[in-house]
Each structure stands twice: as structure tokens, then as C-alpha cells.
Amino acid sequence: MYNSCFDNIFIGKYITYLPTCHSTNDIASELVQKGLAEEGHIVITDFQTAGRGQRGAAWESTRGLNLTFSVCLQPDFLLVDEQFYLSMAFSLGIKDFLSSYTEDVSIKWPNDLYVGNKKCCGILIENAIAGLALKKSIVGIGLNINQQTFENPKATSLAEITQTTYDLKELLPALLTQLEKYYVQLKNGKKDQIRHGYIQAMYGFGQERKFRDASGEFTGIIEGISNSGMLIINKTNSHRTEYAMKEIQWL
Numbered sequence: 001m002y003n004s005c006f007d008n009i010f011i012g013k014y015i016t017y018l019p020t021c022h023s024t025n026d027i028a029s030e031l032v033q034k035g036l037a038e039e040g041h042i043v044i045t046d047f048q049t050a051g052r053g054q055r056g057a058a059w060e061s062t063r064g065l066n067l068t069f070s071v072c073l074q075p076d077f078l079l080v081d082e083q084f085y086l087s088m089a090f091s092l093g094i095k096d097f098l099s100s101y102t103e104d105v106s107i108k109w110p111n112d113l114y115v116g117n118k119k120c121c122g123i124l125i126e127n128a129i130a131g132l133a134l135k136k137s138i139v140g141i142g143l144n145i146n147q148q149t150f151e152n153p154k155a156t157s158l159a160e161i162t163q164t165t166y167d168l169k170e171l172l173p174a175l176l177t178q179l180e181k182y183y184v185q186l187k188n189g190k191k192d193q194i195r196h197g198y199i200q201a202m203y204g205f206g207q208e209r210k211f212r213d214a215s216g217e218f219t220g221i222i223e224g225i226s227n228s229g230m231l232i233i234n235k236t237n238s239h240r241t242e243y244a245m246k247e248i249q250w251l
């Protein structure tokens with residue numbers, strides 16, 4: 001069981017805990033469709049049988065070792081082309097949370113949380129649109145806490161980094177408070193502040209890195225993000241190019 005965060009205005013005031021489920025994003029979406037989820041309602045589980053990641057990948061997480069949950073939101077104050085602000089706000093909240101335990105935390109575009117050169121957390125945001133604005137969003141978070149072995153050599157956890165074991169029930173309120181801090185900033189229209197914070201926290205910002213796009217491998221310097229959240233790269237011996245998520249791969 002997880003305790004509700006009654007001190008928060010939205011995020012975590014209501015929590016649905018399921019020992020096992022297919023995907024918390026799917027359960028959260030069902031609750032929203034049935035009108036059973038207030039803004040900030042959390043669905044959290046110990047284990048997903050069909051956890052989903054970005055680009056259609058599966059999200060694997062060992063039972064009971066990590067924070068695996070989804071947040072139901074109604075960000076109708078954001079236009080469709082502003083949806084990346086939600087990614088930025090949640091990435092920054094997780095970054096602040098992780099930074100209170102360890103150093104060298106950054107956000108790998110679009111919304112992976114890295115500690116050093118390894119991924120510690122992934123976010124999957126699924127939006128429903130009404131006209132020009134966002135109507136509902138489900139923000140799914142997989143944050144590696146106590147898992148110490150990973151099939152993916154580029155994955156890590158807070159326990160592996162700090163050599164400490166954590167009580168998930170104690171960590172959750174602190175994390176939700178950080179998420180709420182940035183969500184409230186966003187609701188209050190502090191978009192420039194969020195964008196600035198995100199760019200400052202970007203993994204590899206200003207450094208020459210290797211990528212692959214439709215024309216093949218190349219090197220380039222990350223210069224930031226566009227208003228709609230596309231990655232801006234100044235390609236070596238070429239020109240500045242903006243990429244959407246499916247158009248580019250980090251190497």
C-alpha cells in the first residue's frame with residue numbers, strides 16, 4: 001500500500017495501488033474514460049505484465065523493486081503544439097528528486113533521466129486531444145530504485161549508484177511533491193522558466209555527439225530544443241537541423 005499525499009494539491013491525493021497489472025498507463029486511461037480519476041490521481045503497481053516504453057518497446061522492471069506508476073492529468077491549458085512542456089515539467093521534477101540523492105543527473109532528450117551515462121528513469125506520456133488543446137494526459141513513469149541487475153548495460157538504478165536500499169513508500173511522497181512543483185509552475189504559465197531549466201539540464205548539451213537519421217550516421221552539437229520540443233542539432237560540416245523523436249537515434 002502507498003499513502004496518499006494529502007499535502008499536495010493534485011498529484012497523489014488519490015492513489016490506486018494494484019499489486020500486479022498489465023500497464024499502469026492503460027489502467028489510468030480506463031479510470032479517466034470512466035470518469036473515475038480526478039486530476040493528479042495515481043495508479044501504481046509492484047509489477048506490470050505488459051509495461052510499455054517509448055517507440056513501442058516493452059518496459060521491464062523486476063517485481064517490487066522500482067517505482068512504476070502513472071499520473072492522470074487534465075492539462076487543458078496547453079495547446080497541442082505545447083505538449084512537450086509536460087515532458088519538460090515531469091523530467092525536471094524527477095531530476096530534482098534524483099539530485100537530492102546523487103550527482104550528475106541530466107535529461108536525455110526527450111525525457112529519459114540519466115545519472116552519468118546510464119538511464120535511471122523513463123517516461124511515457126499519452127495524450128488525448130480536444131480541438132487545439134490537450135484534454136487528458138497520462139504520464140507513465142518507470143523509475144529504477146532498488147533493482148541492481150539489468151539486461152540493458154545502459155540502465156542503472158538509484159540503489160546501484162548510491163549502494164543503498166530504499167523504502168519505495170517513503171520515496172514516493174518526495175517524488176510526487178517535486179512533480180507537483182513543476183506541474184503547478186506550468187499551470188501558472190511559467191513556460192519560459194521550465195524550458196530554460198530543461199535546456200540547462202540536457203544530457204550532452206553543447207557537446208559533439210554521434211547520431212543516426214534517415215540519411216545515416218553523423219556527428220553534431222546539441223544546441224537545444226525548438227518551441228515544440230524538437231531536438232536542434234548543428235550538424236558537423238553541415239547545417240542546423242530540427243528532429244522529431246522518431247526521426248533521430250542517439251548512438
Ligand code: BTN
Binds near residue numbers: 025068121122
Ligand atoms: C521509456 O521507454 O523510456 C518509457 C518507459 C515508461 C515506463 C512506465 S512504467 C509505468 C507506465 N506504464 C507503462 O506501461 N509504461 C510507463
